[in-house]
């Protein structure tokens with residue numbers, strides 16, 4: 001069932017997601033060659049707790065895996081999502097790192113992701129990031145009251161494919177609220193006009209994951225990689241469906 005948030009719930013969603021947006025904004029300053037993903041995770045967890053939130057991913061469980069051990073997912077280069085921060089993962093000039101973070105506060109979740117450039121990156125890398133960011137924007141633009149979830153999916157997928165890139169298999173956006181992952185599932189490709197109706201008061205996490213070389217993925221525990229080890233980028237925002245344009249709750 002897709003939950004519709006009332007006014008007081010929306011206030012709480014705003015607060016959790018405000019912390020997510022603030023954190024992702026602040027964290028960008030710390031992304032530099034020589035920094036480890038372990039250090040970035042520590043900085044992120046400190047910011048979340050200073051703001052009165054809890055890191056939602058830490059301890060998150062799915063069947064068959066040990067609970068996620070960190071506050072953020074830190075996914076470098078060919079890692080698509082769910083990278084585990086590590087003291088041995090040192091960022092190098094030219095890398096990209098996707099940071100995905102969830103915050104829980106007052107009973108509600110916030111969720112967003114950014115892919116950061118480490119120092120100077122190649123034109124090819126910049127182009128991947130531009131396409132992924134634009135795909136997220138187009139998906140959000142399609143999230144209009146009265147449209148259907150398939151309108152979001154097709155806006156993302158059609159654009160990404162038109163640019164010659166690939167949507168990562170099996171990874172989707174989702175509803176969000178009292179749970180980190182709620183209905184509906186929001187695929188990153190699909191058919192316009194299909195799927196559940198989008199209604200005012202829904203809160204949705206839209207998150208294209210875009211690969212340069214293949215749609216196929218390889219899983220290693222929590223971590224998803226591109227099968228061909230090509231680069232992958234990820235941008236995500238949590239939005240609120242309104243009467244008019246959707247409102248992004250995870251902006252800074």
Ligand code: MG
Nearest residue numbers: 111205207236
């Ligand atoms: Mg998400």
